[in-house]
Amino acid sequence: MENFIKxxxxxxxxxxxxxxxxxxxxxxxxxxxxxxxxxxxxxxxKKAYAFDCLQDFLDIYYQGAEVLLHERDFFDLTFAYLExxxxxxxxxxxxxxxxxxxxxxxxxxxxxxxxIHKACVVAEKEFGISxxxxxxxxxxxxxxxxxxxxxxxxxxxxxxxxxGLDSSEKGNPPxxxxxxxxxxxxxxxxxxxHAGEEGDADYVWEALxxxxxxxxxxGNNSLQDESLVREIVKRDLALTVCPMSNLALKVVQDLREHxxxxxxxxxxxxxxxxxxxxxxxxxxxxxxxxxxxALDLSKEDLCELAxxxxxxxxxxxxxxxxxxxxxxxxxxx
Ligand code: HPA
Ligand code: ZN
Numbered sequence: 092m093e094n095f096i097k098x099x100x101x102x103x104x105x106x107x108x109x110x111x112x113x114x115x116x117x118x119x120x121x122x123x124x125x126x127x128x129x130x131x132x133x134x135x136x137k138k139a140y141a142f143d144c145l146q147d148f149l150d151i152y153y154q155g156a157e158v159l160l161h162e163r164d165f166f167d168l169t170f171a172y173l174e175x176x177x178x179x180x181x182x183x184x185x186x187x188x189x190x191x192x193x194x195x196x197x198x199x200x201x202x203x204x205x206x207i208h209k210a211c212v213v214a215e216k217e218f219g220i221s222x223x224x225x226x227x228x229x230x231x232x233x234x235x236x237x238x239x240x241x242x243x244x245x246x247x248x249x250x251x252x253x254x255g256l257d258s259s260e261k262g263n264p265p266x267x268x269x270x271x272x273x274x275x276x277x278x279x280x281x282x283x284x285h286a287g288e289e290g291d292a293d294y295v296w297e298a299l300x301x302x303x304x305x306x307x308x309x310g311n312n313s314l315q316d317e318s319l320v321r322e323i324v325k326r327d328l329a330l331t332v333c334p335m336s337n338l339a340l341k342v343v344q345d346l347r348e349h350x351x352x353x354x355x356x357x358x359x360x361x362x363x364x365x366x367x368x369x370x371x372x373x374x375x376x377x378x379x380x381x382x383x384x385a386l387d388l389s390k391e392d393l394c395e396l397a398x399x400x401x402x403x404x405x406x407x408x409x410x411x412x413x414x415x416x417x418x419x420x421x422x423x424x
Contacts, residue, residue: 095390096379100417102183102400103176103364103375105308105331107227107257108165108207109156109189110367111172120167121158128158140370145289145340146259148370156192165206173214173222175368179376182414183221183404186211187255190240191229200243208250223405225283227255228271230263237271241278248278252405255308256284256298264290265297272302281305281405287312288342292319299326306331306403311342313359314350320357329360329403334382335373336366346385355392362400394422 114133121128130136142148159165169186176184186207193203204224211222226244228237244251254275256268265272265284272282286298288309295313298304299322310330313319323330332351337343343350354361363382365375373381383393401414 092383092390092393093380096376096383096393098180098421099379099393099397100180100182100414100421101375101379101397102185102362102404102414103181104185104306104329104362104400104404105187105333105364105366106172106184106375107152107187107189107367108169108172109159109192110152110371111175111369112155112159112168113171113369116167116171117155117158120164124158124160124164126158126160129154140339142340148340148367149258152367152370153192156189157196159193160198160202162202162206162209165203166210169207169210170214173210173218173220175374176220177214177218179374181220181375182417183401183406185223185225185253185405187225187227187257189227189229189257190243191232191236194240194243200240200247204244204247204250208247221406221410223252224250225253225255226251226280227257228268229258230256230267230285231259234268234271237268238274241271241275245278251280253281253283256286256302257308260285260288260290260294264294265302269301276303283308285309288337288340292316295319295323299323299328304328309333309337309342310359311337311350314353314357320359324358327360329362329399330354331362331364333364333366333371334378334385335368335371338381339371346381349382349385351382352386352388352392355395360399360403361396362403363396390422394418397422 114136282304284298284304285308287295292315306329308331363378368374397418401411
């Protein structure tokens with residue numbers, strides 16, 4: 092199974108670039124930027140990666156991002172992730188970035204996106220990997236702040252495909268961002284959002300009905316409401332599920348209790364993703380392996396997950412078809 096997963100062509104649709112920041116690279120960039128990390132070593136830092144909930148993780152994740160200052164830092168961060176993609180046969184990646192985490196600290200939007208974009212261009216040439224970018228609004232900040240970010244993004248619109256919504260979910264419902272999502276769609280961005288990771292099914296309803304999202308990040312708590320499940324199936328919305336993230340943030344207590352297989356049996360379109368691999372202990376292939384083992388998934392299940400990852404990507408249908416035929420060839424062999 093391990094080899095089957097390793098070589099399976101796949102797309103990663105739920106990935107925060109700031110969450111790919113490996114401790115070794117963090118220390119290296121901190122050093123060259125003359126910034127002190129409040130941990131003595133990579134080992135001490137990794138010991139702090141024990142979380143009881145989403146907020147515990149977010150506090151450390153934002154702290155880690157503070158060493159990123161220059162275009163080169165964002166380039167190195169992104170390129171390191173894309174190298175890992177190439178090793179895992181990730182053929183296409185939809186990369187979320189959190190501009191406000193950086194602009195709040197005085198790093199310009201241009202610095203952030205230029206570094207990320209250039210790494211994508213080089214990786215595309217070197218590894219033949221396809222990428223696109225999702226600009227995520229931080230939901231713990233105000234809608235006004237998100238509007239400011241939307242404004243700042245406009246000169247770089249050609250590099251951005253979609254908008255997302257991440258950070259602390261509870262207490263920050265999708266309704267808070269209704270107007271900025273409308274404005275983002277008017278600018279041509281595709282709407283996506285985290286919903287139902289810690290928030291209840293109502294938050295998922297809001298994301299569907301007020302933000303009109305075309306894909307749901309996480310979506311676990313949709314299962315609380317049967318009519319919501321039916322609606323998600325009817326609208327053909329995929330869920331970007333992140334098993335190791337769910338375990339690390341205690342959304343599930345044990346991977347054997349993970350609802351991924353149940354979601355599939357209910358007709359929901361599921362994909363497997365790493366979310367924040369540097370913090371949750373595994374890249375996308377490790378997520379596939381962990382959930383395969385925990386739920387005893389068959390090769391056919393794995394092929395369906397890989398198929399979904401391309402089918403529910405934001406690529407045009409022709410490109411999707413080309414990747415889908417790679418999956419078919421692999422899965423038929
Ligand atoms: N949930 C919400 N916000 C995030 C996450 C997540 O899993 N990862 C990075 N920002
Ligand atoms: Zn996420």
